Amino acid sequence: MIRLEIEGAPTAAERWAFELLVDLCRLLPVDPAAEGGVTARLTDAAPGQPDFTPGAGSVLVDRAALRRIVDIAGAAQEQRVTTRDRHGRVPGSANPMVQSGLERQLPLHQTGEQFFRAVQAAAGDRRVVRLGGWPDGHRWAAAFTHDVDIVRGWPLFALLRWSELLRKGEFERVASAIESACRAIGSRPVQQGVEAILALESEAGVRATWFVLAGIPTLGGWRRGDVTYRLDAPEARRLLELILSAGHEIGLHGSLETRDSAQLMAEERERLTRVTGTAPDGVRQHFLRLDPGHTPAGAARAGFRYDASFGFAERNGFRLGLADVIPIWQESAGQPLPLLEAPLCWMDRILSKYQGQEDPERWVDDAMELAASCRDVGGLWVGLWHPNVIPALGFPGALTAFRQLLRRIMDDDPYVAPLAEIVCWRAARRALRGRVGKEGRVELVGDRRGGWRVVLEELPGGRISSHSWPEPTCG
Numbered sequence: 001m002i003r004l005e006i007e008g009a010p011t012a013a014e015r016w017a018f019e020l021l022v023d024l025c026r027l028l029p030v031d032p033a034a035e036g037g038v039t040a041r042l043t044d045a046a047p048g049q050p051d052f053t054p055g056a057g058s059v060l061v062d063r064a065a066l067r068r069i070v071d072i073a074g075a076a077q078e079q080r081v082t083t084r085d086r087h088g089r090v091p092g093s094a095n096p097m098v099q100s101g102l103e104r105q106l107p108l109h110q111t112g113e114q115f116f117r118a119v120q121a122a123a124g125d126r127r128v129v130r131l132g133g134w135p136d137g138h139r140w141a142a143a144f145t146h147d148v149d150i151v152r153g154w155p156l157f158a159l160l161r162w163s164e165l166l167r168k169g170e171f172e173r174v175a176s177a178i179e180s181a182c183r184a185i186g187s188r189p190v191q192q193g194v195e196a197i198l199a200l201e202s203e204a205g206v207r208a209t210w211f212v213l214a215g216i217p218t219l220g221g222w223r224r225g226d227v228t229y230r231l232d233a234p235e236a237r238r239l240l241e242l243i244l245s246a247g248h249e250i251g252l253h254g255s256l257e258t259r260d261s262a263q264l265m266a267e268e269r270e271r272l273t274r275v276t277g278t279a280p281d282g283v284r285q286h287f288l289r290l291d292p293g294h295t296p297a298g299a300a301r302a303g304f305r306y307d308a309s310f311g312f313a314e315r316n317g318f319r320l321g322l323a324d325v326i327p328i329w330q331e332s333a334g335q336p337l338p339l340l341e342a343p344l345c346w347m348d349r350i351l352s353k354y355q356g357q358e359d360p361e362r363w364v365d366d367a368m369e370l371a372a373s374c375r376d377v378g379g380l381w382v383g384l385w386h387p388n389v390i391p392a393l394g395f396p397g398a399l400t401a402f403r404q405l406l407r408r409i410m411d412d413d414p415y416v417a418p419l420a421e422i423v424c425w426r427a428a429r430r431a432l433r434g435r436v437g438k439e440g441r442v443e444l445v446g447d448r449r450g451g452w453r454v455v456l457e458e459l460p461g462g463r464i465s466s467h468s469w470p471e472p473t474c475g
Contacts, residue, residue: 001030001037001129001434001442002119006061008042012335013074017066020073020326023430024112026378027119028129028456031445034435038122042066052114054121065111072096072321073108074329075310079293085313087287088259092312095319103317104370109324109377120459129434129442132455133378135425137466138415140375143342143382143422144208144406145308146197147253147284150388151229151236153222154190155181161394170358173396180391189392194239196399197387198246204406209419210243210387211284211308212236214268214275215255226256226286231275240276249418251282251308254299259289262298269302281305281420282342288313296328300339306423308382311344314354316366318345323379325426340427342419346370347384348398360401368408375412380422383409429454441465 006018018040022029030037043060045051051065071077081094097103120128134141150157158181165174184192201208215227222228229236243250252272258265265283273279283304285295290309299307307328310319320326320343327336346367351357357366367383374381385402389395410416417425432454437443442456444467456465 001127002027003037003039004029005032006040006042007058010042013070013076013329014042014063014066016074016327016329016336017069018061020069021066021112021115023326024109024322024324025116025119026130026133027116028131028432028434028442031433031435036126036436038119038126038128050114050118051111052118054118056124057122057126059115059118059122061115069108069111070329070331073326074331075292075320076329076331079331087313088256088289088291089287089313090290090292092314095312097318097321098312098315102321103312103315103319104373106318106321106323106373106377106379108320108322109379125460127436127442128459130457130459131429131432132457134415135452135454136415137453137455138413140378140412140414141380141422142371142374142409142414142416143380143419144201144206144409144416145284145344145382145384145419146208146210146387147286147384148194148210148212148239148387149225149228149253149286150190150393151233151239152190153228154184154388154393157388158393164353165358165394168356168358173358173394176396177391177394180396181393184392188235189390190388191235191239191242193390193392193399194242194387196390197385197402198242198248200399200403200406201248202246204410206406206410206416207247207249207418209249209251209282209308211251211253211282212240212272213253213255213286214272215257215264221255224256231271237275244276249282249420250276250278251280251284251419252304254283254285256286256289258298259285259291259295260298262301265298266302269304279303281423283307283309284344285309288344293330293332296337296339296341297330297333300328300337304339306340306342306419308342308344308419310341311347311382311384312350314350316346316350316370318370318373319343323374323377323381325380325423340423342380342382342423344382344384345374346381348386348389352395360395360397361404364401364405364408367405371409371412375414381409381414382419425452
């Protein structure tokens with residue numbers, strides 16, 4: 001096991017990065033009241049020296065390595081950027097993962113493994129304990145999410161989609177889309193699309209997270225593609241009832257102006273609470289319109305437990321260099337926020353809108369490539385499929401592709417749950433501490449029977465033990 005105390009007067013940023021490093025490599029920290037454990041000592045390594053150097057019972061940790069973690073996973077580099085794209089977002093070109101050409105890789109998980117090997121070497125014959133990554137022995141996790149951007153006025157959005165396809169010369173797809181739209185006249189294609197997705201997810205045993213708009217629609221907002229429906233209107237209430245009755249989670253899809261207004265975000269959260277009867281745990285910004293230095297702080301003040309906005313708007317990949325739930329770092333305050341991040345790594349419309357790929361089966365291939373990376377490191381894949389991506393609104397073959405995506409993800413046996421449950425699990429796992437109890441067995445501090453199981457792997461020897469763990473309360 002390892003101690004979270006660091007020798008060398010760490011800054012708050014260095015402590016945040018170190019604790020994230022321990023969490024990513026799944027090391028079980030020693031209970032502060034217990035004895036033993038490998039310690040960490042900060043150093044300024046010379047150029048060319050490794051980030052982590054094992055000694056007898058301790059590991060030297062290079063401060064520069066921790067600073068890189070803060071810049072990437074803490075989005076500190078992006079928080080220092082002042083340039084914005086036309087939607088008011090930090091451009092992807094300012095992201096350190098994009099700048100290094102690694103946005104589809106997971107270098108921070110690799111850093112975590114390097115640290116783990118250094119801890120093993122420093123421990124010698126002493127016991128090193130790793131936590132299982134996910135509940136009940138699952139090696140990785142996946143979360144399906146949906147942003148409800150459209151409820152009414154669907155013919156207008158169908159026309160916009162036909163124009164997009166015509167500009168690309170996709171004449172066969174336009175013809176198919178028009179045929180589907182004509183068949184949908186007089187019906188409710190958006191509701192039917194939601195019902196179809198719910199049916200496919202029920203068939204696959206998936207409960208998802210649906211982010212809904214709760215702002216007030218205006219003519220100017222319609223023109224910008226912002227809030228397009230009233231949450232308390234009959235059509236929207238009908239969709240909410242369908243989603244909730246199927247056991248899914250509802251989160252807030254923050255309107256464009258909530259990027260800069262914690263007050264407006266709190267108002268939209270309160271409106272969503274009144275309509276559904278339950279305060280939402282999570283938020284995702286509409287258009288992923290996020291100011292990384294300010295918007296998460298506003299979400300924390302508005303009462304949210306987690307955010308799910310840290311993804312790229314124009315490419316699929318890992319914006320924070322990792323695939324896991326982590327505390328959000330606020331560079332200006334020099335401390336973490338009381339808010340967790342479940343970063344988005346894959347979105348359906350990125351392929352068609354930004355990369356010109358209109359074949360939905362290729363979208364699924366792209367999603368599975370990133371899912372394989374998450375599985376290999378025991379991480380979390382968070383995908384976004386829009387419920388308006390249906391044939392009647394200009395996406396022939398989309399629902400068949402979504403069924404394929406569900407099947408292919410589930411075939412790899414991830415832990416799948418709504419984001420609120422995944423965030424709850426990871427927060428509770430991060431808080432676990434261990435000690436050596438009677439007969440030399442590792443005990444989890446505060447452990448008692450019930451709820452989920454957490455698996456411990458003890459090295460050397462590879463001993464595996466399973467511990468009952470109460471299902472955490474995340475209120």
